[in-house]
Amino acid sequence: MTREFADDKPIFVQIAERIEDCILSGAFTEESQIPSTTEIAVSDKINPATALKGINLLVEEGIVYKRRGLGMFVSTGAVRKVKDKRKEQFYDRYIIGLAEEAKKLSLTKEEVMALVERGYQR
Amino acid sequence: MFIKPILRYQAREYSRPFISFFLVYSFIIGLIVLSQRLSPQDSSGNVNFVEIGSVILVFVCGIVSFRESFKFLSQNGITRKQFFVARLCSMALLSVVTSLFDLGLVAIGRIILPSAEDISLSKIFDTAYTPFWNGGNTLIRSAVYFLLLILGHLLFISLGFVIGIAYYRMNRIVKIIVSIGVPLLLFYGLPILDFVFLNGVIFRTLGNILIAAFGFSLPVPNPFIAILSLFGSTIVFFGLAWAMVRRVPVKE
Amino acid sequence: MNEITIQNVTKSYGSVLALDDVSLSFSENHIYGLLGRNGAGKSTLLNLITGRQFADSGNIRVDGQYAPENPEAQRKIFMMSEKNLYPTSMKVAEAFRWTSRFYPEFDRDLSASLSSRFGLDPKKKIKSLSTGYASIFKLITAVATRAPYIFLDEPVLGLDANHRDLFYRSLIEQYSENPRTYIISTHLIEEAANVIDQVIIIKNGRLLKDESRDDLLRQGYTISGPAASVDAYAAGRNILGSDTLGGLKTAYLLGECDASALPSGIEISHLDLQHLFIQLTNA
Numbered sequence: 001m002t003r004e005f006a007d008d009k010p011i012f013v014q015i016a017e018r019i020e021d022c023i024l025s026g027a028f029t030e031e032s033q034i035p036s037t038t039e040i041a042v043s044d045k046i047n048p049a050t051a052l053k054g055i056n057l058l059v060e061e062g063i064v065y066k067r068r069g070l071g072m073f074v075s076t077g078a079v080r081k082v083k084d085k086r087k088e089q090f091y092d093r094y095i096i097g098l099a100e101e102a103k104k105l106s107l108t109k110e111e112v113m114a115l116v117e118r119g120y121q122r
Numbered sequence: 123m124f125i126k127p128i129l130r131y132q133a134r135e136y137s138r139p140f141i142s143f144f145l146v147y148s149f150i151i152g153l154i155v156l157s158q159r160l161s162p163q164d165s166s167g168n169v170n171f172v173e174i175g176s177v178i179l180v181f182v183c184g185i186v187s188f189r190e191s192f193k194f195l196s197q198n199g200i201t202r203k204q205f206f207v208a209r210l211c212s213m214a215l216l217s218v219v220t221s222l223f224d225l226g227l228v229a230i231g232r233i234i235l236p237s238a239e240d241i242s243l244s245k246i247f248d249t250a251y252t253p254f255w256n257g258g259n260t261l262i263r264s265a266v267y268f269l270l271l272i273l274g275h276l277l278f279i280s281l282g283f284v285i286g287i288a289y290y291r292m293n294r295i296v297k298i299i300v301s302i303g304v305p306l307l308l309f310y311g312l313p314i315l316d317f318v319f320l321n322g323v324i325f326r327t328l329g330n331i332l333i334a335a336f337g338f339s340l341p342v343p344n345p346f347i348a349i350l351s352l353f354g355s356t357i358v359f360f361g362l363a364w365a366m367v368r369r370v371p372v373k374e
Numbered sequence: 375m376n377e378i379t380i381q382n383v384t385k386s387y388g389s390v391l392a393l394d395d396v397s398l399s400f401s402e403n404h405i406y407g408l409l410g411r412n413g414a415g416k417s418t419l420l421n422l423i424t425g426r427q428f429a430d431s432g433n434i435r436v437d438g439q440y441a442p443e444n445p446e447a448q449r450k451i452f453m454m455s456e457k458n459l460y461p462t463s464m465k466v467a468e469a470f471r472w473t474s475r476f477y478p479e480f481d482r483d484l485s486a487s488l489s490s491r492f493g494l495d496p497k498k499k500i501k502s503l504s505t506g507y508a509s510i511f512k513l514i515t516a517v518a519t520r521a522p523y524i525f526l527d528e529p530v531l532g533l534d535a536n537h538r539d540l541f542y543r544s545l546i547e548q549y550s551e552n553p554r555t556y557i558i559s560t561h562l563i564e565e566a567a568n569v570i571d572q573v574i575i576i577k578n579g580r581l582l583k584d585e586s587r588d589d590l591l592r593q594g595y596t597i598s599g600p601a602a603s604v605d606a607y608a609a610g611r612n613i614l615g616s617d618t619l620g621g622l623k624t625a626y627l628l629g630e631c632d633a634s635a636l637p638s639g640i641e642i643s644h645l646d647l648q649h650l651f652i653q654l655t656n657a
Contacts, residue, residue, distance in 0.1 A: 008643045010588065011568060038550035045542045046568040047405060047587075048550045100638075124445055127475040190461040196426055197459040198476035199448040199521075372426035372459070 011046055015054025020063065020082045023074055030079060034064060034072050061085070125208050128200055132212035135191055136183055140219065143179050147227065155234055172227050173243045173271075176220040180275045183216060184282020188367075189290050196372045206367055210360065213283070217275035224271060244271075250338060251345045266345050273352035280359035287366045290373070375438045376402040378423060378523060378555075383432030385418055392418040393429075394579040400523070400555055405545075407570035407587070407647075408559040411655050415579040416559040417456065420525050424453045436523070452477060453525040454516040458508060460500045466511055467496035470518070479520035488514045488544060492537060505532030513541060517548050525557045530565070542569055567647040577655050591645050595631045598624040599640035607637060615653035626653045 009017075022028045037055060041048040055072060058064045063078045075081075102112045187209060195205050228242045247270065255263050289297060316324040333339050337347030378400040385393040393415045400406055410416045421427045423434055425442040433440070436447035460469055466489070474480035489496055492510045494503075503511055509531050516524050530538045542565060549556065558566055573590050575583040583590060594614065597604055601623040608616075612628040626649060631642055 010591075010644070038547065041546045041550060042543050044568070045539070045546065045565070047571045048546065049571050050568070124449070130475070131472060193459040194461055194464075194472075195476075196424075197453075197455070198473060199424070199445075199451060200476065201425060201443045201445050201448055203443060204445055369428055371428070372421070 012050050012053035012057065015040060015044070015046075015051055016057040019055070019058060020086070023063070023078055023082050024086075028074050030074050030076050032074055033070070034074060036071055125204065125211065128195060128204055128208035129211050129215075131195070132187075132191060132208055133215060135187075136212060136216045139179065139183055140216070143175070144223070147175065147223075151227075151230060151234070158234065172231055173224045176224050177275065177278050180216060180220055181278040181282045184213070184279035184284075185286040185289075187213070187279070187283050188286040192290075192367075192370075193372060202367050202370070206364055209283075213276060213279045214272075217272045217279060220275050221268060221271040225268070247345075250336075250343050253342050254344055266349070270345060270348055270352070273349060273356060277352050277356045277359070280356050280363065284359050284363050284366070287363055287370070291366060291370060376522070377437070378441070379433075379435045380419070380423070381433040381435075383419075383422060383429045383434060385415075385422060385427070385429050391579050393422070396432075396576070396579070396581050398574060398581055398584045400557060402522075402555055403553040404555055404572045405549060405570045406555070406557045406572045406574060407563070407566055408557055408574050408576070409561070409563060409651055409655075410559075410576035411561055414576045414655070416576055417527055418579075419576070420453055420455075420527055420557070420559060424448065424451055424525070426453075426455075449477070450521055451523045451525065452516050452519040452521040454512040454527060454529065456528045456531060458500065458512075462501050463499065464501075465497060465499050466494060466503075469500060469511070469515065470496070473515055473519060477519040477521055481518045481520055484548075485514050485518040488517065491544070492540060506534060506537060509533055510537060510541075517545065520552060520554070523555045523557070525559070527559045528562075529558060529560065530562060538565055542566075545569065563648045563651050573647070575651065575654060582654060587647065590650065591647065594626060594628045594645040594650065596624060596626050596643045596645055596649065597631075597636070597640050598622060598643075599637075603637040603640055607635060607640065614650070615656060626650065 019028065019034060022034075023030075028034050034055075035043075037048050037051045040046075040051040040054075044051070055064065059066065059072075061081065062075055063081055064072050065075050067073055098112070107115075191209070192202075192205055224244075228244050231242065244267065247267065289300075292300060312324065316322055330339070335348065335351035337344035337351075340347070380399065381397050383393055383396045384391075396415075396419065408416050408419070418427070422429045423436075423441060425444075425448060428442060435441055436444075436450055439447045441447040464472075470480075470482065470485045474482055486496075488494075492507075492514070494507060494510050494514065498507075500508065500511060509529065510533065513526065513529055516526060530541060533541060545556070546569065558570060560566055567587075571587055573583060573585060573587050574581070597607060599622070601618060601621055604616075604623040604625050608625045608627060614626040614628055616623060616625040618624075626645060633642075636642065
């Protein structure tokens with residue numbers, strides 16, 4: 001899951017989001033094990049404490065949990081939780097930016113809606 | 123004080139020059155034996171100051187005892203004090219080994235060249251101190267002679283050591299000035315000054331000091347005075363070395 | 375009390391003041407980034423802790439013990455220096471062997487496996503190694519000592535991109551398995567930025583910043599957009615510095631971002647360490 005980090009969010013948040021992405025895509029299924037802090041730290045070349053902080057974010061939200069001596073696992077119902085959370089964030093993360101960009105380009109609301117329609121057709 | 127591995131490393135540093143030295147000498151002795159075999163009638167040649175080789179060896183070893191060793195050991199978290207204490211031990215060890223080598227060399231020389239004139243250093247000192255022992259215990263006499271040899275070697279090591287440290291501490295310009303200036307002064311300046319203006323006072327005094335230091339100025343030359351002088355001057359050199367090492371920075 | 379403490383340390387070379395009354399501490403099991411421009415005093419600081427040079431004044435302690443010329447304190451530290459202090463004729467394998475005698479925790483298996491991962495030939499003489507491989511050799515030695523405090527002075531000097539990548543991965547791997555204190559002194563920040571968790575910035579021999587990386591980065595933000603709007607917003611705020619590219623201006627600001635006062639058309643982003651460092655240490 002090595003990728004370049006974006007500047008606009010702290011790295012530990014980005015780590016958490018990547019794991020969520022993997023859960024949504026089905027790469028990490030519920031009750032399956034996720035990579036360890038060390039594995040994440042080594043593959044992304046980040047401090048293990050940062051990786052741990054990212055995973056702890058998911059632990060707090062009940063998306064992953066720790067099995068003593070074994071490692072971290074995806075909770076049952078995690079896909080739902082991530083979806084719910086992402087839906088809440090959808091407006092902030094995508095719609096505001098979308099509207100701003102559309103205004104910059106002088107796209108009308110109707111034109112934007114048509115584009116959204118086209119996106120769905122793909 | 124965690125000296126053992128340091129001592130082991132430093133002893134290892136000396137082993138290479140000593141082994142080369144040993145091989146060269148063995149080769150020379152081999153040649154002598156061979157030439158004797160080829161012409162048994164001819165037993166010319168002398169056992170002539172044979173110990174001078176190991177004196178040169180230990181002096182050179184003393185000079186190169188600082189720079190590389192100090193840098194490498196500093197890299198490995200060894201303090202100056204640890205370095206210095208281990209260095210003293212390794213130098214003592216080298217003196218013992220080279221002294222044994224000298225004894226062996228003289229003995230071999232006397233065996234393979236029995237009829238040759240023996241003017242080895244041992245013979246000279248032996249002859250000089252004979253009245254002192256007046257018969258006496260040969261075991262003690264040999265022990266004292268061996269100690270004398272060790273201390274003599276240690277003195278030259280310590281002298282070389284001081285020179286090596288001094289060179290390490292000098293910057294390039296001073297190094298060049300000293301390298302040219304000191305030999306010039308020693309081999310030209312001083313003799314000219316002495317013989318032209320001072321009527322040889324300096325060299326005469328130096329000679330007298332040396333004679334007194336070895337106890338030769340007494341009616342019965344005393345080897346213990348020699349031991350004391352050698353030991354004392356070695357201590358002075360090592361003291362000087364420590365003063366120069368104590369706060370010396372690791373140059374990068 | 376497992377930490378290295380430096381109190382009011384001053385060091386000058388002739389008339390040049392290399393360190394000016396520096397006080398800070400390195401605590402256990404962190405990866406420190408010791409940052410500063412060339413000649414800022416980074417190496418001097420490390421040389422004083424390891425006793426390679428002596429401070430003019432001040433106090434340096436390792437785990438509570440006075441450090442310079444103290445064998446017990448010094449055995450807890452291994453410093454990989456930029457310069458090579460190894461003897462001319464020494465081979466890589468010999469150096470590993472001797473180092474393992476001075477640092478009894480030295481991991482011979484690790485030095486062997488890292489050597490093969492990096493393609494370092496143990497039979498080669500150290501002096502014959504290229505700059506990159508000399509750095510690799512010294513890095514492997516340092517990591518393998520398993521000393522509680524490992525100093526890496528300019529560790530990636532001469533390493534190509536693949537080897538730098540491998541180095542940081544190996545470092546994180548070792549750090550995860552055997553946590554200890556690493557101090558990475560460098561002016562090449564970008565790749566180290568995510569690896570370190572504590573930042574110390576030295577400028578002209580003085581301590582400028584000493585805090586966790588996250589705290590440091592939280593203190594500021596970057597805005598960019600049309601120069602006029604950026605200037606309007608930035609006026610009266612704590613500006614670290616700015617770059618201009620035609621009509622586009624990027625300003626680096628300290629403090630909290632006031633989103634309500636932000637004119638439209640301006641983008642905000644987090645400070646990154648590299649930019650923060652450049653802005654802090656400029657001139």
